[in-house]
Amino acid sequence: MADFFTIAWIDNGGIVRMLDQRLLPHETVYNDYTSAAEVAAAIRDMVIRGAPAIGAAAAYGLAAAAVHSRATDPSTLRSELVAAGQTLKAARPTAVNLAWAVDNMLSVLSFPLLDTVESIQAAAVVHANHIAAEDVQINRQLGLNALDLVPQDATIIHHCNTGSLATVDYGTALGVIRTAHEHGRNVFVLVDETRPRLQGARLTAWELQQQEIPFQVIADGASGYYMRVKGVDLCVVGADRVAANGDTANKIGTYNLAVVAHENGVPFYVAAPTSTVDLQTLTGDDIEIEERPSSEVTHIGEMEITPAGAPAGNPAFDVTPARYITAIITEKGVAYPPFTESLARLKHS
Amino acid sequence: MADFFTIAWIDNGGIVRMLDQRLLPHETVYNDYTSAAEVAAAIRDMVIRGAPAIGAAAAYGLAAAAVHSRATDPSTLRSELVAAGQTLKAARPTAVNLAWAVDNMLSVLSFPLLDTVESIQAAAVVHANHIAAEDVQINRQLGLNALDLVPQDATIIHHCNTGSLATVDYGTALGVIRTAHEHGRNVFVLVDETRPRLQGARLTAWELQQQEIPFQVIADGASGYYMRVKGVDLCVVGADRVAANGDTANKIGTYNLAVVAHENGVPFYVAAPTSTVDLQTLTGDDIEIEERPSSEVTHIGEMEITPAGAPAGNPAFDVTPARYITAIITEKGVAYPPFTESLARLKHS
Numbered sequence: 001m002a003d004f005f006t007i008a009w010i011d012n013g014g015i016v017r018m019l020d021q022r023l024l025p026h027e028t029v030y031n032d033y034t035s036a037a038e039v040a041a042a043i044r045d046m047v048i049r050g051a052p053a054i055g056a057a058a059a060y061g062l063a064a065a066a067v068h069s070r071a072t073d074p075s076t077l078r079s080e081l082v083a084a085g086q087t088l089k090a091a092r093p094t095a096v097n098l099a100w101a102v103d104n105m106l107s108v109l110s111f112p113l114l115d116t117v118e119s120i121q122a123a124a125v126v127h128a129n130h131i132a133a134e135d136v137q138i139n140r141q142l143g144l145n146a147l148d149l150v151p152q153d154a155t156i157i158h159h160c161n162t163g164s165l166a167t168v169d170y171g172t173a174l175g176v177i178r179t180a181h182e183h184g185r186n187v188f189v190l191v192d193e194t195r196p197r198l199q200g201a202r203l204t205a206w207e208l209q210q211q212e213i214p215f216q217v218i219a220d221g222a223s224g225y226y227m228r229v230k231g232v233d234l235c236v237v238g239a240d241r242v243a244a245n246g247d248t249a250n251k252i253g254t255y256n257l258a259v260v261a262h263e264n265g266v267p268f269y270v271a272a273p274t275s276t277v278d279l280q281t282l283t284g285d286d287i288e289i290e291e292r293p294s295s296e297v298t299h300i301g302e303m304e305i306t307p308a309g310a311p312a313g314n315p316a317f318d319v320t321p322a323r324y325i326t327a328i329i330t331e332k333g334v335a336y337p338p339f340t341e342s343l344a345r346l347k348h349s
Numbered sequence: 350m351a352d353f354f355t356i357a358w359i360d361n362g363g364i365v366r367m368l369d370q371r372l373l374p375h376e377t378v379y380n381d382y383t384s385a386a387e388v389a390a391a392i393r394d395m396v397i398r399g400a401p402a403i404g405a406a407a408a409y410g411l412a413a414a415a416v417h418s419r420a421t422d423p424s425t426l427r428s429e430l431v432a433a434g435q436t437l438k439a440a441r442p443t444a445v446n447l448a449w450a451v452d453n454m455l456s457v458l459s460f461p462l463l464d465t466v467e468s469i470q471a472a473a474v475v476h477a478n479h480i481a482a483e484d485v486q487i488n489r490q491l492g493l494n495a496l497d498l499v500p501q502d503a504t505i506i507h508h509c510n511t512g513s514l515a516t517v518d519y520g521t522a523l524g525v526i527r528t529a530h531e532h533g534r535n536v537f538v539l540v541d542e543t544r545p546r547l548q549g550a551r552l553t554a555w556e557l558q559q560q561e562i563p564f565q566v567i568a569d570g571a572s573g574y575y576m577r578v579k580g581v582d583l584c585v586v587g588a589d590r591v592a593a594n595g596d597t598a599n600k601i602g603t604y605n606l607a608v609v610a611h612e613n614g615v616p617f618y619v620a621a622p623t624s625t626v627d628l629q630t631l632t633g634d635d636i637e638i639e640e641r642p643s644s645e646v647t648h649i650g651e652m653e654i655t656p657a658g659a660p661a662g663n664p665a666f667d668v669t670p671a672r673y674i675t676a677i678i679t680e681k682g683v684a685y686p687p688f689t690e691s692l693a694r695l696k697h698s
Contacts, residue, residue: 025655025656025657026653026656190662192570193544193646193654194570195542195544195568195569195570196568198654201646201647201654201655201659202654202655202656205655205656205659206656209656209658209659215659215660216660216661216662217646217647217655217659217660217661217662218646218661218662218663219544219545219569219601219602219646219663220544220568220569220570220602220605221541221543221544221569221570221601221602221603221605221606222601222602222662222663222664222667223605224604224605224608224667225601225604225638225664225667226662228604228667228668229638229664229667252568252570252571252574253568253569253570253571254570255573255574255577255609256569256570256572256573256605256609257570259573259608259609259612260604260605260608260609263608263612289574289578297542297550297566297567297568298550298566300649300652300654301652303649303650303652304375305542305547305550305551305649306374306550306551306554306566307374307375307551307554307555307558308374309558310550310554310558310564310566311564311565311566312565312566312567313539313565313566313567313571313575314567314568314571315571315574315578318571318573318574318577318578319577
């Protein structure tokens with residue numbers, strides 16, 4: 001395991017501690033939070049990002065809200081937690097894991113057997129820890145399920161960051177690569193730098209370096225060149241939401257990568273826990289795409305790269321239609337087209 | 350006309366003066382050069398870039414070599430100029446305009462009627478000025494030839510920089526946009542930022558701002574999102590070399606953009622002077638792709654964005670196969686598929 005952690009619950013003080021990913025790879029700083037509002041702000045400002053990680057963060061945000069509540073009766077506490085859940089859900093709109101974790105926590109904490117403030121507080125911490133621990137197990141299983149899809153010598157394009165930093169630990173798409181590496185596959189990763197926030201250049205490169213997995217960072221626009229000229233065996237990416245028909249919302253740039261992979265006959269895999277599959281979302285057209293501040297495009301850190309006053313567009317995600325996706329790898333197995341059937345089967349298994 | 354110039358010859362002192370494009374958009378600094386070796390270094394280091402602009406720079410580099418030569422007889426001077434031409438050609442391998450301009454200069458300067466050192470020196474300056482002036486005329490004609498391809502309301506994706514800065518003046522693909530704007534079309538430009546060197550974010554945004562043409566900078570990976578969700582009417586890009594069959598080498602990222610445009614039914618145009626069409630290069634497979642220093646990917650300015658020691662790949666160009674190209678716009682007319690016939694016809698017209 002890596003010698004850092006993405007998110008942890010500190011019992012002593014009821015603290016949610018997160019690695020501030022905005023400062024990576026040059027600084028390793030941990031921030032402490034003790035309220036749902038603080039955690040929501042950390043999610044919105046991308047101290048923590050990645051669909052599974054922000055799911056766990058939301059669960060811990062509710063745990064912090066419970067532990068630090070001054071409510072003296074269960075019903076007041078439950079009302080506070082519902083309000084805290086709304087704040088957390090509103091932090092970012094696209095990833096379904098955030099809403100899933102909030103709803104899952106609130107559902108557990110509504111059990112009538114929890115009939116004192118203290119029992120709800122204890123259950124909130126226990127269940128948030130459970131959601132976090134489960135994420136790690138899910139990722140490990142997901143990686144094992146993908147093993148047959150990775151050839152012995154594999155050049156792999158990966159977009160954004162889906163490693164330990166995007167999850168509680170281990171990773172989804174990067175977990176697939178890590179498992180293959182640990183099982184003796186000769187993997188070489190072409191790391192899409194992933195503009196505008198450079199999650200690939202900053203975070204994925206940092207994780208691969210620590211795990212001693214060979215890689216090379218490339219500009220997002222170079223992926224097609226590598227497929228056509230150098231040879232690429234597969235692409236694997238994570239997901240912020242998978243619709244019932246397999247349409248997948250993921251970091252901006254994923255759709256371009258998928259289309260170019262399709263055109264070059266390169267298998268294109270999505271790796272995501274089944275909690276990211278949202279059967280209530282019928283197609284990708286129903287997924288809200290977050291528009292983030294234009295300063296993320298016009299500035300890199302403090303440095304302005306465009307001329308002063310230049311307008312910029314900054315959609316944070318795009319939707320890749322299911323027809324470009326070879327398979328969707330989950331902890332419950334690998335779903336192949338037609339996804340409407342295979343995803344429903346996995347989701348209910 | 351814009352209140353800057355990309356390159357100019359200063360008779361007084363025999364100076365090639367260039368706007369240092371590495372410092373844009375925040376600083377406007379002009380550098381002076383008086384030898385072919387200095388001009389070659391400026392081309393290699395990308396003080397000046399863009400296929401037509403580096404063609405003009407090479408012509409002026411030979412003019413400087415001629416003017417500052419200490420040769421006392423025509424044959425010694427001609428030998429020096431052949432050597433200087435080799436130095437200039439070696440500066441960057443992909444754009445054909447560089448070699449074309451050197452060969453064109455040497456061919457003119459080999460006329461037997463030029464039988465004194467002074468007459469060769471004078472002819473070098475006159476012919477370099479002619480090459481530069483012709484580039485501006487060519488770009489204006491190219492823009493007019495494209496007018497029928499731009500609808501009255503046109504959202505246009507443009508990659509890299511192909512404006513006044515990439516040429517002696519006016520621009521190729523950006524010239525197409527500028528002409529349409531000047532003729533009353535409502536153009537809106539989605540400016541691919543063009544990693545790694547950000548020619549779109551730094552240079553194209555700067556030019557469009559000066560020309561008061563509405564635009565928005567976007568990450569390269571977002572182009573497909575805009576095509577699929579927002580609607581894009583056409584893409585137009587420049588070229589560093591067009592092969593006889595229409596395969597086109599251009600800035601890295603062009604191939605991805607073309608594939609995604611094709612998939613979305615968005616017309617994809619290449620705008621280039623016929624001097625960029627190289628009938629000696631049969632297909633794109635015969636075009637050498639320059640690999641530039643990895644520091645252009647790992648650093649933005651002085652800022653390191655990847656973890657220390659992270660390896661990066663940096664192909665400067667890619668090849669877009671002809672089947673993704675709707676038409677190639679030149680100063681002699683618009684070539685449509687099959688390009689092998691249409692380009693040969695234009696080239697010889």
